[in-house]
Amino acid sequence: MDQLFNRKYIVQGLFIVIALILLGKLFYIQIASDKYFLSAESNVLRKIYKYPARGAILDRNGKVIVQNEPVYDLMVTPNEVKAFDTLGLAQALEISIQDVRKNLRKARGKSTYQSTPFLKQISVQSYARLQEILYRFPGFRTQDRTIRHYPDSVGGALFGYVKEVDSADIAKSEGFYRPGDYKGKSGLEYSYEQTLRGEKGVINTVYDAHNTPQGSYADGKYDVNAVSGERLISGIDMRIQKLGEELMRNKVGAIVAIEPATGEILSFISSPGYDPNLLVGRDQGNNYMKFIVGNPYRPSLVRPIMGYYPPGSSFKPVDALVGLQEGVIDPNTTFFCPHYYQAGNRKIKCEHFDGSISLRRGIARSCNTYFCYVFQKLITKNGMKNQRKTYQDWRDKIAKFGFGEKLDIDMPYERKGYFYAADHYDKIYGKRWGYTNVISQAIGQGEITATPLQMANAMAVIANRGYYIKPHLIRAMGDKIKKEYVDKNYVGVDAKHFEPVIDGMQDAVNTSWGTAILSRIPDVVLCGKTGTVQNPHGKNHSVFIGFAPRDNPKIAIAVIVENAGFGSTYAAPIASYMIEKYLKGTVTGSRAAQVEWMKNQNLLPVLKDKTKPVKVITKADSLLIKKADSTKKVKDSIQIRAATIKQSVAIKPKQTKTVITEKPASEK
Amino acid sequence: MQHQQGNRFFFNVDWITVLIYIALCAIGFTNIYASIYNPDKAGVFDFSSSYGKQLIYIISGLILGLSILLFDGRLFNVFSPFIYGGTLVLLLAVLVVGNKVAGNQAWIAIGSFKLQPAEFAKFGTALLLARYVGSFNPKFRDFKSIAIAALIVLAPLVLIMLQPDTGSALVFLAFMFPLYREGLSGYFLLIFLGMIVLFVADFLVPTWILITIITVIAGLFVYNNRRKQKIIISTILVTVFAIGYLFLIKVAYEKVLAPHQRSRIELMLGLKTDNKGAGYNVIQSQIAIGSGQVTGRGF
Ligand SMILES: [Zn+2]
Numbered sequence: 001m002d003q004l005f006n007r008k009y010i011v012q013g014l015f016i017v018i019a020l021i022l023l024g025k026l027f028y029i030q031i032a033s034d035k036y037f038l039s040a041e042s043n044v045l046r047k048i049y050k051y052p053a054r055g056a057i058l059d060r061n062g063k064v065i066v067q068n069e070p071v072y073d074l075m076v077t078p079n080e081v082k083a084f085d086t087l088g089l090a091q092a093l094e095i096s097i098q099d100v101r102k103n104l105r106k107a108r109g110k111s112t113y114q115s116t117p118f119l120k121q122i123s124v125q126s127y128a129r130l131q132e133i134l135y136r137f138p139g140f141r142t143q144d145r146t147i148r149h150y151p152d153s154v155g156g157a158l159f160g161y162v163k164e165v166d167s168a169d170i171a172k173s174e175g176f177y178r179p180g181d182y183k184g185k186s187g188l189e190y191s192y193e194q195t196l197r198g199e200k201g202v203i204n205t206v207y208d209a210h211n212t213p214q215g216s217y218a219d220g221k222y223d224v225n226a227v228s229g230e231r232l233i234s235g236i237d238m239r240i241q242k243l244g245e246e247l248m249r250n251k252v253g254a255i256v257a258i259e260p261a262t263g264e265i266l267s268f269i270s271s272p273g274y275d276p277n278l279l280v281g282r283d284q285g286n287n288y289m290k291f292i293v294g295n296p297y298r299p300s301l302v303r304p305i306m307g308y309y310p311p312g313s314s315f316k317p318v319d320a321l322v323g324l325q326e327g328v329i330d331p332n333t334t335f336f337c338p339h340y341y342q343a344g345n346r347k348i349k350c351e352h353f354d355g356s357i358s359l360r361r362g363i364a365r366s367c368n369t370y371f372c373y374v375f376q377k378l379i380t381k382n383g384m385k386n387q388r389k390t391y392q393d394w395r396d397k398i399a400k401f402g403f404g405e406k407l408d409i410d411m412p413y414e415r416k417g418y419f420y421a422a423d424h425y426d427k428i429y430g431k432r433w434g435y436t437n438v439i440s441q442a443i444g445q446g447e448i449t450a451t452p453l454q455m456a457n458a459m460a461v462i463a464n465r466g467y468y469i470k471p472h473l474i475r476a477m478g479d480k481i482k483k484e485y486v487d488k489n490y491v492g493v494d495a496k497h498f499e500p501v502i503d504g505m506q507d508a509v510n511t512s513w514g515t516a517i518l519s520r521i522p523d524v525v526l527c528g529k530t531g532t533v534q535n536p537h538g539k540n541h542s543v544f545i546g547f548a549p550r551d552n553p554k555i556a557i558a559v560i561v562e563n564a565g566f567g568s569t570y571a572a573p574i575a576s577y578m579i580e581k582y583l584k585g586t587v588t589g590s591r592a593a594q595v596e597w598m599k600n601q602n603l604l605p606v607l608k609d610k611t612k613p614v615k616v617i618t619k620a621d622s623l624l625i626k627k628a629d630s631t632k633k634v635k636d637s638i639q640i641r642a643a644t645i646k647q648s649v650a651i652k653p654k655q656t657k658t659v660i661t662e663k664p665a666s667e668k
Numbered sequence: 669m670q671h672q673q674g675n676r677f678f679f680n681v682d683w684i685t686v687l688i689y690i691a692l693c694a695i696g697f698t699n700i701y702a703s704i705y706n707p708d709k710a711g712v713f714d715f716s717s718s719y720g721k722q723l724i725y726i727i728s729g730l731i732l733g734l735s736i737l738l739f740d741g742r743l744f745n746v747f748s749p750f751i752y753g754g755t756l757v758l759l760l761a762v763l764v765v766g767n768k769v770a771g772n773q774a775w776i777a778i779g780s781f782k783l784q785p786a787e788f789a790k791f792g793t794a795l796l797l798a799r800y801v802g803s804f805n806p807k808f809r810d811f812k813s814i815a816i817a818a819l820i821v822l823a824p825l826v827l828i829m830l831q832p833d834t835g836s837a838l839v840f841l842a843f844m845f846p847l848y849r850e851g852l853s854g855y856f857l858l859i860f861l862g863m864i865v866l867f868v869a870d871f872l873v874p875t876w877i878l879i880t881i882i883t884v885i886a887g888l889f890v891y892n893n894r895r896k897q898k899i900i901i902s903t904i905l906v907t908v909f910a911i912g913y914l915f916l917i918k919v920a921y922e923k924v925l926a927p928h929q930r931s932r933i934e935l936m937l938g939l940k941t942d943n944k945g946a947g948y949n950v951i952q953s954q955i956a957i958g959s960g961q962v963t964g965r966g967f
Contacts, residue, residue, distance in 0.1 A: 008849060
């Protein structure tokens with residue numbers, strides 16, 4: 001006999017032992033242990049999901065700006081439905097009998113044996129009525145959850161909205177979301193979804209044959225408690241957020257205000273805005289089509305981070321800072337402004353004849369000639385032959401202020417603006433091109449565009465005298481302070497160079513020859529810069545950027561009002577009201593009336609689509625006239641103002657292309 | 669033997685195995701049918717459903733098995749090296765042209781049909797190993813025969829590990845049982861068992877305690893056999909290997925196993941409870957099984 005024959009039994013024995021172990025475990029689970037026991041008369045075990053409350057959002061002063069309200073869904077499991085009092089249910093729910101039948105049919109179409117929504121977000125009254133009579137309707141049960149409420153009714157673009165997940169969300173979440181779950185779809189609701197959403201709970205509920213819940217299975221051992229979403233503390237100051245949205249009523253544009261020392265965003269306004277409460281509840285879909293998609297001014301465009309605007313004159317302080325740092329100018333450098341600047345065979349107009357003009361006055365009066373000279377010196381400082389490389393170097397230095405790159409704000413869909421590297425111009429002009437080809441960038445026009453966030457951030461850099469902290473909307477999640485927002489991003493310009501530039505910005509607002517003198521704030525030194533940005537699609541954009549107070553600045557701001565004309569007329573006053581409100585808590589004196597006047601200005605641009613006529617006030621300088629009357633200044637000061645206001649340049653982007661053929665001449 | 673020729677077909681079939689196979693298929697099918705039974709869409713022959721597909725697999729399996737029985741057994745004996753070689757080529761090919769699904773490169777897609785070479789490799793390895801074992805009846809006492817058998821098993825195993833498909837690779841370790849049956853030293857089984865015990869123990873008990881225990885046992889063993897040099901040396905070797913293995917486990921656990929496999933092990937050993945994530949299925953299964961009681965539910 002085979003001496004190994006008995007090994008057969010050893011192997012068999014091993015398998016039998018393993019089989020016995022498995023059987024034993026089964027016996028334990030199924031019979032011996034009552035842990036897994038389900039009582040004999042019970043007939044269904046159902047998973048009831050408990051929806052957590054989404055996290056609230058607070059503003060910087062501790063005011064609740066996003067909260068929750070309870071709502072109830074009525075669910076139905078069609079194959080458990082017995083013949084029922086249709087009228088009774090319809091009355092309790094305040095819907096028609098037809099709707100009851102229709103909804104039941106719909107639910108049945110989805111699944112007959114799974115619980116699906118019959119009617120979503122029923123009112124509290126319906127819910128109370130229903131609780132008493134629900135036993136008469138087997139197969140029906142209520143499911144409670146919460147929906148968002150925005151007490152101030154502003155900040156649609158800021159907060160975004162929450163919506164039921166679609167099949168793509170469910171597939172992407174790898175099992176986290178189930179049909180019927182809600183998810184942030186834009187704004188803060190989107191970017192902080194994982195913090196706000198909390199964790200769903202599951203209650204394994206035992207139902208008896210009469211569809212009455214018998215409590216939690218196995219004393220809740222397998223249940224999961226719902227965990228509420230975490231609270232977010234934002235840097236938003238709801239007082240100025242609200243004021244800003246009111247000021248921007250019937251205007252298209254954006255406002256971004258930043259606390260320079262922390263990078264916290266104080267207000268984030270996209271106009272036209274919308275009441276986020278419109279996108280909550282049963283009318284969400286209809287309201288979205290009506291107020292968001294249906295609005296020709298595109299409220300869905302989050303202009304503070306998606307709107308592209310040439311920075312225009314507001315770019316000049318940044319240019320001056322790089323010039324000072326590179327040593328091509330010093331605070332006493334003067335240039336001669338004969339009403340224009342000659343770049344090769346092109347003339348760049350300056351709005352005034354400034355004569356011999358210094359840096360400080362050049363900023364205050366927004367002299368185009370001065371900054372074209374600065375740019376010329378910057379690009380040619382390494383010789384005419386090396387202009388391409390020097391341009392790239394300059395571009396990288398300006399980019400450190402945050403231009404041409406995303407600032408990585410805690411919001412979805414941020415865009416980076418256009419700020420081209422040297423190779424972009426190689427494609428247009430070949431390898432030989434120089435400052436004259438790109439001179440329009442000296443004054444923030446031409447190919448450079450920036451988002452309002454980038455402009456406000458550049459102001460924060462100047463307010464901080466040399467660095468910025470990543471701008472962000474949320475400063476803390478729950479009780480944890482976010483740590484990533486403490487790094488100082490230095491822009492490579494020494495602190496000493498900032499004072500001469502800030503002198504000019506102070507003069508722009510606070511002297512008779514400045515461009516924004518009508519936006520002076522009593523007792524506050526506001527430093528700023530107006531811009532009237534040429535817009536190829538229509539009327540000029542009104543731009544103001546600035547910060548206040550001059551020493552130890554508390555707020556940096558960028559205001560853009562599209563198609564509104566001069567920077568000094570709309571953007572600058574709006575910025576000054578926002579700043580005054582933020583610093584003092586209220587807008588004082590005669591300026592309070594101006595705030596009301598501004599709120600009522602309608603500056604909506606005329607739409608090309610003639611089917612939707614919109615009333616537009618075209619008198620852009622009506623404010624100027626009104627104020628001039630009230631302040632009763634002497635005649636010549638009005639003339640100065642009138643002259644200063646027209647400060648923009650006339651270089652159309654297309655004109656830069658016409659230079660191509662004349663390039664060799666200008667290169668010599 | 670000669671007179672059996674006519675009835676060979678029926679008498680040589682291992683009827684017990686066939687019956688067990690058919691019984692398992694029937695139970696499996698019934699369970700799948702019952703678990704996804706949907707009163708909306710009844711019908712056993714709904715081939716788009718899971719149980720419909722299962723039925724197709726069962727029937728084609730039976731047909732395939734029957735056809736294989738019709739071949740002369742020697743055919744497989746002769747062709748086994750080629751079949752084995754072919755599966756190795758497929759295993760190599762899947763590493764190059766395979767589709768990556770959930771981190772595993774285990775499939776070759778041919779149209780809508782998905783080929784999983786690891787499955788063929790089981791078949792090919794079994795055939796070649798059988799041929800080798802049957803060829804000259806090795807007793808696996810010498811190093812050479814053990815090495816050849818190990819090579820036959822380990823070559824596809826390593827290739828499958830590269831995919832990486834740890835689950836399929838582990839199946840190949842089961843070839844140890846027939847080898848043991850054919851004469852492989854029982855020590856191999858013991859070592860294998862010991863490795864499993866150490867693996868589990870390493871998660872439940874701190875490593876330093878395990879090392880202490882191993883060292884103490886080894887020390888006692890050496891002390892008892894202090895006159896026998898050969899035993900002392902092999903004991904020390906085993907101890908060193910065991911301790912090295914303990915450290916290797918930790919590294920391999922982090923590097924080789926996928927996160928979902930790690931969490932499965934942790935759940936099984938009761939190191940963590942997770943009512944929602946990876947543990948959810950386990951708990952739901954336990955509830956499902958537990959609610960069955962003696963008579964069962966669901967039919
Ligand atoms: Zn000038």
